[in-house]
Structure formats: C-alpha cells, structure tokens
Amino acid sequence: xxxxxxxxxxxxxxxxxxxxxxxxxxxxxxxxxxxxxxxxxxxxxxxxxxxxxxxxxxxxxxxxxxxxxxxxxxxxxxxxxxxxxxxxxxxxxxxxxxxxxxxxxxxxxxxxxxxxxxxxxxxxxxxxxxxxxxxxxxxxxxxxxxxxxxxxxxxxxxxxxxxxxxxxxxxxxxxxxxxxxxxxxxxxxxxxxxxxxxxxxxxxxxxxxxxxxxxxxxxxxxxxxxxxxxxxxxxxxxxxxxxxxxxxxxxxxxxxxxxxxxxxxxxxxxxxxxxxxxxxxxxxxxxxxxxxxxxxxxxxxxxxxxxxxxxxxxxxxxxxxxxxxxxxxxxxxxxx
Amino acid sequence: xxxxxxxxxxxxxxxxxxxxxxxxxxxxxxxxxxxxxxxxxxxxxxxxxxxxxxxxxxxxxxxxxxxxxxxxxxxxxxxxxxxxxxxxxxxxxxxxxxxxxxxxxxxxxxxxxxxxxxxxxxxxxxxxxxxxxxxxxxxxxxxxxxxxxxxxxxxxxxxxxxxxxxxxxxxxxxxxxxxxxxxxxxxxxxxxxxxxxxxxxxxxxxxxxxxxxxxxxxxxxxxxxxxxxxxxxxxxxxxxxxxxxxxxxxxxxxxxxxxxxxxxxxxxxxxxxxxxxxxxxxxxxxxxxxxxxxxxxxxxxxxxxxxxxxxxxxxxxxxxxxxxxxxxxxxxxxxx
Numbered sequence: 001x002x003x004x005x006x007x008x009x010x011x012x013x014x015x016x017x018x019x020x021x022x023x024x025x026x027x028x029x030x031x032x033x034x035x036x037x038x039x040x041x042x043x044x045x046x047x048x049x050x051x052x053x054x055x056x057x058x059x060x061x062x063x064x065x066x067x068x069x070x071x072x073x074x075x076x077x078x079x080x081x082x083x084x085x086x087x088x089x090x091x092x093x094x095x096x097x098x099x100x101x102x103x104x105x106x107x108x109x110x111x112x113x114x115x116x117x118x119x120x121x122x123x124x125x126x127x128x129x130x131x132x133x134x135x136x137x138x139x140x141x142x143x144x145x146x147x148x149x150x151x152x153x154x155x156x157x158x159x160x161x162x163x164x165x166x167x168x169x170x171x172x173x174x175x176x177x178x179x180x181x182x183x184x185x186x187x188x189x190x191x192x193x194x195x196x197x198x199x200x201x202x203x204x205x206x207x208x209x210x211x212x213x214x215x216x217x218x219x220x221x222x223x224x225x226x227x228x229x230x231x232x233x234x235x236x237x238x239x240x241x242x243x244x245x246x247x248x249x250x251x252x253x254x255x256x257x258x259x260x261x262x263x264x265x266x267x268x269x270x271x272x273x274x275x276x277x278x279x280x281x282x283x284x285x286x287x288x289x290x291x292x293x294x295x296x297x298x299x300x301x302x303x304x305x306x307x308x309x310x311x312x313x314x315x316x317x318x319x320x321x322x323x324x325x326x327x328x329x330x331x332x333x334x335x336x
Numbered sequence: 337x338x339x340x341x342x343x344x345x346x347x348x349x350x351x352x353x354x355x356x357x358x359x360x361x362x363x364x365x366x367x368x369x370x371x372x373x374x375x376x377x378x379x380x381x382x383x384x385x386x387x388x389x390x391x392x393x394x395x396x397x398x399x400x401x402x403x404x405x406x407x408x409x410x411x412x413x414x415x416x417x418x419x420x421x422x423x424x425x426x427x428x429x430x431x432x433x434x435x436x437x438x439x440x441x442x443x444x445x446x447x448x449x450x451x452x453x454x455x456x457x458x459x460x461x462x463x464x465x466x467x468x469x470x471x472x473x474x475x476x477x478x479x480x481x482x483x484x485x486x487x488x489x490x491x492x493x494x495x496x497x498x499x500x501x502x503x504x505x506x507x508x509x510x511x512x513x514x515x516x517x518x519x520x521x522x523x524x525x526x527x528x529x530x531x532x533x534x535x536x537x538x539x540x541x542x543x544x545x546x547x548x549x550x551x552x553x554x555x556x557x558x559x560x561x562x563x564x565x566x567x568x569x570x571x572x573x574x575x576x577x578x579x580x581x582x583x584x585x586x587x588x589x590x591x592x593x594x595x596x597x598x599x600x601x602x603x604x605x606x607x608x609x610x611x612x613x614x615x616x617x618x619x620x621x622x623x624x625x626x627x628x629x630x631x632x633x634x635x636x637x638x639x640x641x642x643x644x645x646x647x648x649x650x651x652x653x654x655x656x657x658x659x660x661x662x663x664x665x666x667x668x669x670x671x672x
Contacts, residue, residue, distance in 0.1 A: 011376055011591075011592075040347055077415045077591055078415070079413045079414070079415060079453055079454035079455075080452060080453065080454035082452075082524065103519075105519075106519075109519075111519055111520075111521050112521060112524050113450070113521040113522055113524065114449070114450040114451060114452060114522070114523070114524055114527075115450060116416060116418075116450060116588065117415055117416065117453075118415035118416035118590060118591030118593070118594055119415075119588065119589050119590070119591040128487065130487065130488060130587065134587065151464065151466065151672060152466060152672070173587060176587070181520050181521075183439075183441075183442075183445075183447055184447075184517050184522075185447050185448060185449040185517075185522050185523070186449055186450070186520075186521050186522015186523065187450070187521070187522065188418065188448050188449065188450055188584070189583075189586045189587045190587070191450075192587045192588040193588050193589070247525070248524070250525045251466065251470065251509060251512070251525045251526070251528045252452065252455065252528040252529050253455050253529070254454060254455070255347075255413055255454030255455040256347075257454070258454055336487060336488070
C-alpha cells in the first residue's frame with residue numbers, strides 16, 4: 001500500500017491512503033490519526049490500512065484528488081533518523097579526492113550517523129539557507145521505516161522490521177563538515193532538516209525491484225531542471241537496508257517509526273569509471289559533492305559550485321513501467 | 337512547577353503535576369495528555385499546568401502519592417536529544433590521559449553530538465548490557481527541554497526557550513567509542529538509551545541556583561551505594577545550557593520538546609587538581625572514564641573497571657535545604 005501525510009495545520013499532519021498511481025487519496029485518520037500512531041501499533045493497524053488501500057484501488061470508497069504539494073514528509077517529525085553509507089563508492093570518491101585510502105573495515109562495518117528528526121522539511125518545502133559559504137548540497141537516498149526492533153537482531157531478522165520505504169533528500173552543509181568531523185563528534189550543524197518523498201510505500205509495492213532489502217531501480221536526481229543523477233540503487237550497495245537496521249540495533253532497541261537511510265546512492269559506472277554526467281551517457285551523481293570530487297580527481301580542482309538561493313533539486317524513482325513510485329521531492333534553496 | 341510522566345502502559349505515558357516535595361501528584365492529562373503535547377503548545381498549556389501546580393501545593397485538589405519508581409523519563413521518547421560538552425575539564429582529562437592537547441576552538445565552539453531519542457530508559461529501569469567488553473559507563477549530566485527554537489537564535493534568546501530542566505544518565509559504551517570516532521561519523525552504537533530524572537522542573541523552581549542558564553548546585557552521583565561524584569554544575573561550565581541550545585540552532589529550527597544536555601559535569605577541583613575521590617574530600621567524578629583517566633595520568637594505567645551486571649548508579653541533585661529537586665535516577669546494569 002501507499003501512505004501519505006497531508007498538511008492540516010498540525011505538527012504531525014493527517015494520515016491518508018494514496019492510490020497506486022498517486023492520483024487519489026482517502027483519509028485514514030479514522031484508522032490511525034497519524035503515521036506514527038499507525039507504526040506504534042502496526043500489526044493491528046496495517047491490515048486495516050491495507051483493506052482501505054484495496055478499496056481505494058477498486059474505487060469502492062470515495063476519494064479525493066491527491067496533490068503531492070499538499071503532503072508533509074510521511075513522518076513530519078520522527079523519534080529517530082539515522083543515515084548509513086551503503087554505497088561505498090561515494091566514500092571511495094571522497095577519500096580519493098583527498099588522496100586517502102578507504103579503511104578495509106568500511107566494507108563490513110557500515111558508517112552511520114544519528115540525524116536530527118525533530119523537524120523534517122515537507123517534500124516541496126524550500127531549503128532555508130543562511131550562508132552560501134556553508135556549501136549547501138542535496139543527497140538523494142533511499143530510506144526505510146521500521147516498527148519496534150529488538151537489540152541485537154540479525155540482518156535477516158531486521159528485514160522483517162522494514163515496514164515502509166521512501167526517498168529522502170538529506171540536505172548537507174559541506175562547508176561545515178570538515179570542521180565538525182575534525183572535532184570528532186560527527187555531524188550536527190552540517191546536517192540541517194531533510195525532506196522525504198510525498199509517499200511512503202510498503203516493500204511489496206516495489207515487486208521484484210525489492211530484493212535483498214535493496215531497491216533495484218535508478219534514483220532520478222534532477223538539478224535545476226536537468227538530469228543530474230541516474231545511479232541504480234540496486235548496484236554497488238555494499239550494505240542492504242536490513243544490514244543498516246541491524247547495525248543501528250546492535251546495542252539498543254529501536255523504537256517504532258525509526259527511519260534508516262541508505263546514504264547517497266552512488267554507482268561505480270562501467271569498468272570502475274567513477275562517474276560521468278548523465279548528458280554524456282553516464283549515471284551522474286546524487287549529490288554535488290560527488291561531481292566536485294570527480295572534477296578534483298580529473299583536474300585538480302572542483303568547478304561545480306554548491307547550491308545557492310534559486311537552485312532546485314528533484315528526487316524521484318520510477319517503476320519499470322515509468323510510473324512514479326513515491327512522488328517527487330522538489331525543493332528550491334532560499335535565503336533564510 | 338514540577339512535572340512527571342507516569343507509566344500507564346502507553347509509549348508516552350501520562351502527564352502529572354508533582355508537588356514541590358515530590359510526595360504527591362495530580363493527573364494533568366485533562367490539560368495535556370502527554371508532556372510532548374504540552375510542549376507542542378506550551379504558551380497555552382503551561383499557565384494551566386502552573387495553576388494546577390498551585391492547587392497541588394495548596395492541597396486545593398485531590399492528589400495521590402507520587403512514587404519515583406512509577407515514573408517514565410519525563411519524555412519517554414523525544415524528537416530530539418543532543419548532548420554538548422559544557423564542562424571542558426572532562427575533555428581536558430580525556431586528552432591529557434592520552435597525551436593530546438585540547439584544541440583552542442573547544443573553548444568557544446562547543447562539542448555536541450546527536451543522540452538517539454526513540455526509546456529512553458525510565459529513571460529506575462535497568463541498563464541492559466550485552467557484553468561487558470563494551471565498557472559500560474554512566475555520565476551524570478544536566479539537560480534542558482525547549483519549545484520551538486528558530487534557526488540562528490543568540491544565547492540570550494535561547495535562554496528564553498528553555499522550558500524545563502532535568503537530570504540525565506547518558507549511558508556510554510566506552511569500549512565502542514574509539515572505533516566509532518575513528519570512523520569519523522560520531523557516536524552511534526556507543527550511545528545506547530539514556531535515562532532522565534523522574535521529574536522535570538521549570539527553571540524558576542531552581543531559584544537563585546539557576547543563574548546564566550547553569551545550575552549552581554552539586555550533582556550527586558553515587559556508584560554501588562557510595563558517594564562517587566559531587567561536582568558542582570555551576571563551576572567550570574565553559575558553556576551555559578543556553579549557549580548549547582544556540583549552538584544546536586545555528587543551521588536549523590529546533591522542534592518543541594528538543595532535549596539538550598550539558599555533557600558530563602566535571603570540576604577542576606582546587607588549584608587545578610584534576611580530581612580526587614569524594615571519600616578523600618575531593619569532588620569525585622560523574623563518570624567512570626574520568627577516574628580511569630586520573631588513574632592513567634597518575635599511574636600509567638586505569639584500575640577502576642567499567643560497569644558490569646549488578647553495578648548500580650544513582651544521580652540526584654538537592655537544593656540548598658537538602659531536598660531532592662528532580663527525584664533520583666537509580667539504575668542497575670543487567671545482562672541483556
């Protein structure tokens with residue numbers, strides 16, 4: 001099924017069930033007022049939402065026109081957002097650009113940071129930026145939402161705790177990252193509010209494209225109206241989303257509604273080619289930092305600048321038939 | 337006023353107003369069902385809770401016996417928990433023990449990490465530990481809860497956004513920290529669920545002890561039934577809690593119910609003495625890592641081991657008259 005949260009003036013919005021083609025919705029707040037409430041009691045609530053989804057698909061209930069611009073992030077705020085690095089190619093490029101090796105451990109022990117989850121942006125909200133020197137960047141990623149996950153689960157067990165899948169634009173302030181990482185405590189100011197896709201879907205909606213807790217489809221990232229990234233999320237994933245959930249649960253239980261991200265989707269390209277613009281037949285990039293690294297490796301310096309007020313980003317994923325699965329994240333950077 | 341959240345079988349518990357002496361409570365769920373709900377609409381809700389508090393104090397409403405053991409953490413789960421390092425002495429000791437300098441920037445740019453907030457322990461919950469090699473430690477700290485904080489506030493403005501104050505035991509797995517910090521993305525597995533004091537209080541409850549957004553009182557940490565730490569939270573605070581809130585809000589808004597921690601309370605002691613056991617007239621330590629650092633500096637190696645199943649920790653703070661302000665965090669480590 002497909003779920004969304006409509007803006008209704010409250011902090012947590014209103015839960016709705018959305019038709020597979022994203023054109024219609026039916027309010028589900030009589031089943032659970034919010035998506036968090038549904039996740040808090042998923043085993044009991046999900047079958048009721050599924051039944052409503054069937055009715056929506058069969059036009060057996062009245063529905064209204066679904067507008068992606070009216071949607072919040074599916075969880076407008078969450079109790080946990082942790083972002084991993086499944087696509088080590090991204091990390092390899094970062095390191096290569098500064099002449100550093102990737103530690104061997106990165107291939108079996110995922111990188112993961114704890115992100116802020118108190119105030120997500122809606123998928124069509126502007127990205128407020130106070131200072132262009134902060135180096136604003138997008139990161140196109142996949143994210144999953146779990147129910148309650150007990151401490152110490154295996155990857156296989158973790159897979160069963162993945163209840164919903166969505167896309168995320170993990171906004172990053174590249175200019176603030178080196179200073180913060182040098183302090184040793186990880187990202188904080190360098191990771192302002194992220195935005196998620198208008199719709200979250202259950203893994204079964206992905207059909208054959210959901211295999212081994214990875215989506216085997218290209219992530220479409222457009223920048224200022226042009227194709228920028230088409231990396232396939234099913235290629236070069238060193239870790240699955242289930243691996244990342246298990247990593248997060250190693251020393252503690254995870255509460256229902258925990259969001260775990262894949263990190264920037266990034267492919268090696270043919271014959272280890274680290275990347276080529278989409279316009280030149282390459283797979284492109286899911287973030288600006290990556291094209292800057294390619295430029296640095298090739299020419300000794302980065303030419304593409306980071307985002308400034310007026311720049312736009314679009315993140316979407318389409319199924320084999322070319323239909324949008326999650327709706328599109330569409331954001332513009334504005335002066336804060 | 338003093339507020340608590342009683343365990344009632346739900347994830348977010350039931351909001352109650354507690355008498356100043358912590359002996360009685362009156363349910364406040366007719367005013368706001370949960371503490372988060374109160375914080376979401378604080379300007380409207382707080383005066384009603386204050387009025388009820390006055391009635392509780394005057395015995396003008398029926399009350400019931402308050403038992404600290406029946407309390408959740410005031411926010412059993414939160415949308416944000418970020419922990420700073422106000423007491424640089426703690427950082428200085430860590431560095432000194434390994435022969436490293438403290439960067440000058442640490443004295444004006446606070447350390448802060450984003451913590452997990454999906455599943456806090458209750459103040460009397462056991463601390464589940466899977467492996468003693470993980471090096472389980474307590475960290476006695478002060479924490480504040482904010483309402484909505486706009487991006488870019490100054491420290492002075494941030495002070496007005498501090499709505500509640502409480503204590504926290506920030507559980508840390510010291511054995512996992514070096515590996516995680518070496519990866520560069522900060523703490524994750526090394527910071528399992530924390531526990532907060534049974535009661536959260538408005539700053540005015542602290543009277544003269546709340547000055548410059550710092551509490552000028554000793555933090556009492558007992559370990560296995562013996563006095564372990566008596567560091568004064570008003571001494572050697574390089575940053576106030578308002579400074580830390582402003583730091584957190586530099587690049588993003590903070591949502592209502594954001595919890596910001598002070599980091600381990602730590603004093604330099606007389607004449608820069610880095611610490612001495614309470615039994616020997618010193619101020620002791622608010623975490624085991626610190627006594628281990630003192631031992632390492634003095635003797636080249638740490639003798640005190642980290643916590644193992646059966647070990648207990650107690651964190652409390654008393655006012656000038658010797659009355660407990662927040663109730664006590666009392667936890668025992670158990671095998672997970």
